[in-house]
Amino acid sequence: MSSTLPPGRYSSTTKPARSRRSMAWVAGAVVVLVGVIVAVVAYQKFAKSEIDAEITSFEIVDDSTLDLTLKVTREDPSREAVCIVRARSKDGSETGRREVVVPSGDDQTVLITTPVPTSRPPGMGDLYGCSFDVPEYLTTH
Template sequence: MTAPLPPGRYSRNAGREAAPATGQSTRRRTVAISVAGGLFGLGVAWVGYQNLSAAPVSGDQLAFTLVDDSTVSIRFDVTRDDPSQPAVCILRARSLDGSETGRREVYIPPSTEGVMTVTSTVRTSKPPVASDVYGCGLTVPAYLVP
């Protein structure tokens, strides 16, 4: 047996354990944590889907030709899920040191074909040695629309 505590030295509840949580409050806490975890999981899944899903338009370089010391001609394919939508592709040229020396946005008009081959030129500030299709998208800037 335990000895009683000296009077006046401790509070009335000293030596007593806190009352255990009732079954209902434990259940509510468990449900709240489960719902929060589920919402967090759905949020992670949505962000992953947005970042890792296939793009609706893509550009693949087929060839490039060095026209002169300040111009490169690029031939590339544009593949769209919906060819009836216009697109824009960004082309760039690089110099011998690897720096970007030219960039151009190219308007891709709507078509009936899923894959469209396009040729365009890029003017450069240094002699070009390489080029690439930086990327394509469906958000066409107003200044490119004919």
């Protein structure tokens, strides 16, 4: 008796080498793509920004005013910037917000103190964010 099967009657039990190679290329491409996406997200999240700012202190003046002091460091101090600061009540809700212009100058790091009017008694202050995109209504030109 012969152990050879008639051709075309039964399917092959092994995949051709060509199919395995193409699957390896596809898997490699997916790994590279995922790596690039992770690198881009990490760069955007952890790269040094052009403006670094932080609230250094706040003082509750009265039931409707909070004084905030923020420290702003810019790579290019010759450019005007804007920072948005806000006051929050003791329960954490926002009770006041203010846009603060950081004028151009010679110093990379500046301290700015600004009052923030509030609608309820303030409990703390925080920084919403900073940008070089100063709205036209805030510019002095």
